[in-house]
Amino acid sequence: MEDDEIRVLVASFDTKDKAARHAAWQQLRDLGDRVLAFFEEFFPFAKRHEARRDMAFHSIRYARTNNIAFRIGLAAIADRSSIVRYRGCCILAYSLSRDAVPALEGLLGHSDKKTAEDARAVIDAIQNRNHHYFIDRKHSGQMFWEVRKGDVA
Numbered sequence: 001m002e003d004d005e006i007r008v009l010v011a012s013f014d015t016k017d018k019a020a021r022h023a024a025w026q027q028l029r030d031l032g033d034r035v036l037a038f039f040e041e042f043f044p045f046a047k048r049h050e051a052r053r054d055m056a057f058h059s060i061r062y063a064r065t066n067n068i069a070f071r072i073g074l075a076a077i078a079d080r081s082s083i084v085r086y087r088g089c090c091i092l093a094y095s096l097s098r099d100a101v102p103a104l105e106g107l108l109g110h111s112d113k114k115t116a117e118d119a120r121a122v123i124d125a126i127q128n129r130n131h132h133y134f135i136d137r138k139h140s141g142q143m144f145w146e147v148r149k150g151d152v153a
Helices: 003-011 018-045 049-062 067-077 082-095 098-105 113-127
Strands: none
Touching: 003 018, 018 049, 018 067, 049 067, 049 082, 067 082, 067 098, 082 098, 082 113, 098 113
């Protein structure tokens, strides 16, 4: 797929129409992490939080292998939308990168209590080197977050 075609599909995420976003993703998904550069390029221009949320969501699986996904996570945690901030936290939690901690510490006093709690959970996951703790916030060992096959094992 040509770069211009990818840009058009990524831009088509900027809609309330879930079916349109899904159809675009079906055409993009086989690109793997190649799509991340286009997500990063479009992210700051997306008007709809649904577009930013979906781009962040589709970036999670690459958080450990591609710095662009990590940068999308950092951009997402600064978003005005709570769900986009949550997806950004997901990216950073899965990355387990200590480089995320300073930005996350800046969210601990966020006016949205859920965002502050999510940031705290990401920091905990990173410090314990266990992405499952983002979901299993009490460290029960009973909750798992399988992003990629084998994450649970």
